[in-house]
Amino acid sequence: MPAPTDRMKQPPVSRVERTMQTGMAVLVAWSVGCGAAPRQGLPPSPPPPPSRVSPAQPAAPSKVLPALSPLEPLAAVLADSRLTLLTLGPAEAACASDRTTWIAAVDGVGCTITDADVRCVGTTATDPFKLERALCDTASTAVTPPPDWTPKVAAFVRQLGPSSWTVEPVPSTPELPALRVSIDGEEHALVRIAGRWRPSIAPGPQRSGRTRIVRALDATALAHQTAVALIVEDYDGGSEQGVHVSFLDVLCDSPDGLRGCGSIQIGSLAWALAAENRENHPGAATSLQNRPHVEVLLTPTVRFPDRLQLSLEISHLTSTLDEELVSPVRALTHHVGDWRLEHGTFVRVK
Secondary structure, three states: OOOOOOOOOOOOOOOOOOOOOOOEOEEEEEEOOOOOOOOOOOOOOOOOOOOOOOOOOOOOOOOOOOOOOOHHHHHHHHHHHOEEEEEEEOOOOOOOOOOOEEEEEEOOEEEEEOOOOEEEEEOOOOOHHHHHHHHHOOOOOOEEOOOOOHHHHHHHHHOOOOOOEEEEEEOOOOOOOEEEEEEOOEEEEEEEEOOEEEEEOOOOOOOOOEEEEEEEEEOHHHHOOOEEEEEEEEEEEOOOEEEEEEEEEEEEEEOOEEEEEEEEEEEEEEEEOOHHHHHHOOOOOOOHHHOOEEEEEEEEEEEOOOEEEEEEEEEEOOOOOOHHHHHHHHHHHHHOEEEEEEOOEEEEOO
């Protein structure tokens, strides 16, 4: 699997794909100086409409609605605790016990949260791996009383259940903190807009492969309403060939959350490498760009008053790959230029 060093080139494979009941987890968060935002989140799902059936046919039983999305209690915890930029996932520290364990850090204090207790130490580490090591080094790290945010965070993580999910901050501007929430392989988003955490009301588009949100932009000018644009990567591949594509997905704010309101493709990389030829490409194990490939990557910029400018960042089209792989990548060069979002569709500005 490619190493996470090449920007937007590696398959978005998370290292956290296990349940919360049997593993450990890492949680890293930072507080914000502003006051607590009001609770926001997903409203309860409405009941299904009555089934229309003929008199001779009994109505089918109503489908049992799922429990509230984890985004709603997560948004409430973030607001009540005045936290932002949170990372959550299984830990792999050597000092781990076999109990469900979480690690949290806010304002220079790191804490382990188990089913039974909370233990905190003073640490400046915010990187999950460095934080784990600091919390495991009990001999040289001073124990400190748990901060006031720990009860809410502890209550939240203890009720998560067996779902396999992760939370990570998405690179964005300081005015637009954003989180990607992966729940059983489905990508969701939480974005702090005007002091309120706004959840996506449904998973993002489930495309051909493994999807990952990698960046957030303010898209209010594009949508003519409060909106955020997410740069989303999708990887679909096997052992000898694959395709890595990037999209700009626009989510518009609505009373019940962030709703998809437009999308455009902004990147594509296709590669192929037969097993018998791998020894001729020693860097192929760490980078898709070190394999025979073609690639086009566009940089999106929101321009006032309502334009999306796509400029060419990478264009590598010289390759011996089959035309069926090259043609869709080459076609993406035609997306260079200015676009406007109209009724959910991007149209070119002439």
